[in-house]
Every structure is written in C-alpha cells, then in structure tokens.
Amino acid sequence: MQPHDYEVLILDGACGTNLQEMAIPISAWDGKEGCNEVLNLTAPEAIIALHTGFVEAGAMVIETNTFGANRIVLEEYGLQERVEAINRAGVENARTAIGGKADTYIAGSIGPGTKLPSLGHISVDELAGAYKEQIRALAEAGVDLLIIETCQDLLQIKTAMTSCYATLEAMHLEIPVMVSVTIERTGTMLVGTDIAAAAVTFEPYPLFSFGLNCATGPADMESHIRYLSRNWPGRISCVPNQGLPEVVNGRTCYSLDPLGYAQEMKRFVMEYGVSVVGGCCGTTPAHTRQLVQTLAGVKPAVREVLV
Template structure:
C-alpha cells in the first residue's frame, strides 16, 4: 500500500470535516464525559463507538484522511479540566479508533485511507505570557507520542494563532517522531482571521518564514473563515512555499441566529471552491473545518479526489520573520539592518537592566 507521504506527492487527498459538532449531535451524557462536560477527548475511552461512527461517516463519504478526536488533547486544554496527566492516554486512544476505522475502510474499498493526529492550539498562548515555551513543547511531545503510538500516519498542528505556539508544537512533534523511528508526515495549518492576519497579528509571510524552516511537510490554512477569505493567502503560499499546501476552511463565515451559529456555505459551493484551489494554487490536501459535514466532504471528494497535484513553481523569498511580518533578505541599500524596538518606557525592569548593561537579562 502507498505510504501517506507518497500519496500526498502523487494525488490530491481529501480530509474529513468538523468533529466536535458531529460528536455533540450524539448528545453525550455527563457520565460519558466522566463528569468533565465538553471534554470531547474523554469520549475516546468512554464512547469509542460514537467517535468511530464519526470517522465512518466521513470515510463512507469518500475521505482519504480522517483526523483523530484529539484537538484538545494537549497540556493547556486538558489542564482546564485538571487532567493534563492524561495527554498520552487520550491521544493514543483517539489514534487507535481512527486507525481501526481507516484500516477497515481501506480493506473494504481497496483504497488506502490515512490517519492524521490532530494537535490543537490549546488555550494558552506563550507570546502573551500565558505559559512557557518549554512547558508547551513537552506537552505537545506527549500528545504526538500518544498519536504515533496509536497508529497515526501523520500529525497535523492546526488552528494555530501564535507563531511561538507553532514552534513549541512542531518541535515537540519532531521530538516524538525522532524517538519513534517511523516516517511520520507533519502538517502545519495556521488560522488567518478576517482582518488578514493571525490572532496575534502575524501575516502569512511571517507564518511561512517561521514554519517552513522547522521542517513541516505540508503548510496550509484552516478555520476562522470560509474559502473566499483564504484565497489570497493560498496564492501567497502557492508562489513562495516549497512544500505541499493544504486548505480546510469553514463552511463560510458563521451567521448568528436564534438557534446559534449557522454556516451558510453548502456542499456544492465548498466543492467548487476547493476544486478552484486545487487547479489554481496546486493545493494537495483539502477538507473542511467548522460547519462542514459528511455531505460537504462527499461533494469535495467527487470534485477533486484522485486528481494529480497541479505542478507549480515556487519562488521562496528568503528572509527573517518577526511575530508580525516577513523581512526579505533582498537589499536596496549597502547593508540590511534588522532590529526590534526596546520597551524602555513601558517596562521599568527592562529599563534598569538596559542602563546597568545586563544584556543577557
């Protein structure tokens, strides 16, 4: 059977859609959540049948790839429930369920299906001082280790909002991959808001400048918006990204109704948009995020599944990235100065260290 890495290089692969809303539709009880209401990852051990049913729905719709029910199986998210010690257990359990269903559908259909281990952003952003880089990296290492143990073909660091969190997740994942000795594909997806930047203000060039050197195999976008709002960011990736590209949008921008959020984009509209991204930008991994259903994924699969990945000529722009922007190394002047403003007025501690010459501090 073709490996996940080989399949990505040869044809367009279709991933699944939303997980959380599908789980909630089964109306899990408080007992199912082990008293931790809303912690979907606990269902991996209490209601594996429900989780397996979600995977089956997407696989029967034509998905080549299913993501594990582990979006919140990280130090920060599980820490909200005081169960961060269960990162490895819940990650491995989620991966085993997805692996079993993917193998079943591989055998039934004669077409290999794959598992991506979902690694979400959590609730603590290191750039805002919520936690330390070292704590996050170790938590993500445990997350990735459990996913690999459970049989994931790849890891997907997704819905990223803070580039420092991205670094912690990717390096934690790479630590786990190095320890396991297996070929595990690494996908990284950032979330660009309607204002054209990540939550902390990073534009797509800065994101690419940080992520690509870390060794990601696939770089892309997911969540926050529908496909229309992702178009220009994908265009940038198509022009400048050296590795494969992915796209998993919401079913449009959510509309608030009396019954809660409604996602307006129908299956045919999502499929048309994804087909356009495949043709124009050489996107090789497509799927859905919030508001997408098996019907959406079935339409996308009919539109693009099995197509060869469109050839593109990327022209990487080498440079340095701050949290906000990418600075190319191309020079108009005789030398290029890259610096950062100091905060001597806003921080008394910083000012005193600077005046005293305590540069390391």
C-alpha cells in the same frame, strides 16, 4: 501507497460541530462537558460513528479526536493524568472506523491549546513538555501523520514543531508533520502575524504540508492561498470552515452547501496547486462526499514558486 504518493489528499471534516449534532447522553461526558476528547474513553461508539461517516464519504485521512488532548488543556477538566489513555483511545477509535481500508490514514490532531507563549500565558519549556507527551502517545499508538492545526502564534507553532521532530527522532520514527495556521478576517493570525511571515518562518522545516484552516470559509482564504502558491515550496493545505458562521435562533450555522464548498476547493487545486484539502467547522460527511466526487481525476496546478 503512502500519503505523499497522492496528488491530492482529502482530509475529513469537522469534529466539534458534528459532535454537537449527535445525541450524546449527558452521562457520557462524565461531568467534563466541553471536553470532546474525554469521549474517546467514555463514549467511543460516538467517536467511531463520527469517523465512520467520513470514511464512508471517501475521506483519505481521518483526524483523531485529540485536538485538545495535551496536559495543559486536560488539566482544566482534571484529566491531566489521562493524556496517554485519551490519545491512544483517539487513535484506536479512528482505526476501528477505518477497518481494513489500506488507503485511509490516521492523522494525529494537535491543537494550539488554550495558553499562548507569545502572550506570556505559558513558558516554552512547559508547552514543549506537554506537546512531547501527547506526540509520544499518538506516535506509539500508530498514527500515519501528525497535524499541528488551528495555530495563532508563531512561537507556539515552533514549539510544537520542534517537539514533534525531537520526539520522533528519539523514537527512531519518521512520521510526516503538517502545520496549519488560522488567519482571521483581519488578514493576520491572532497575534498579528501575516501569512508571508509565517511562510518565511517555517520554510526551513521539512514539513509535509503548510496551509490554513478554520476561522473563515474559502473566500476569505483565497489571498493567503494565492500567496502560498507563489511563495511556499512544498505542499499547500486548505481546510476551511463551511463559510462564515452566523448565529440563527441562538445556534451557530454555516451557509456554504456541499457543492459550493467542493467547487471552491476544486478551483484552489486547479488554480493554486493546493494538494491537501478538507473541512473544518460546519463541514459534514456530505461535504466530504461531494469533495471526493468533484475532485475525481483533478490534478493540482503546476506552480511556479518565486522563492
């Protein structure tokens, strides 16, 4: 079976917040503290262990540790010439964790980067070049899906999407492309775009799924998911944080327990027809395990799309 054959596709959980809880020695960072992606090369055993936890919890899709593995971001750490090596290693680490499981897929994670074109931080051409380089490396390494996630800028998303499709066409490959935007508690993306404008913008593209991740927990995503349920013709994804972050004794904490998280996801599937679910910041293998159990036998609601 392929990813599109599943009624509900379950992604894994958080990368960054789980790495923060692991006993990774300072030496493993090779002087690049803050660059999770370098660990693909310097501490592959840690990344494999991270992925393995989610595989054992029942995740159907494992996202690679490549969220910031494009030239623009890596240049901040002096790693701009290691783009291909880091992305390839990210895929191989995920593949090692999956082992021989034929029903578990690898999604190449593509983050927004640190420079937004709509704010004049970077030109579209430079951003497109960086995306194409990363996408080619992920595709050559054999990912099953590509996910453009945590997006805050329509121009950044369009640049990433068109780079995906152009690169895949040039490589004569067909790999599903997912897009996930981040809506702040203000009700819009960072640059002021609401979910309606984003949906209209991306509706013409042949996306595997479109939805939300990060920034908030399920409660603050509900109105946006409801809108997509009525107005987005394709698959809807919902990948929330483990509730809203709180700082307790100097540490960032998330309060939504696995059962509460899984029940919210089940409701979104049954009421709004969400068919791609997973976890963002704070979610652990325990959240994934509970999600798998809670969604067993559950089918997405049949939606009446208005468009």
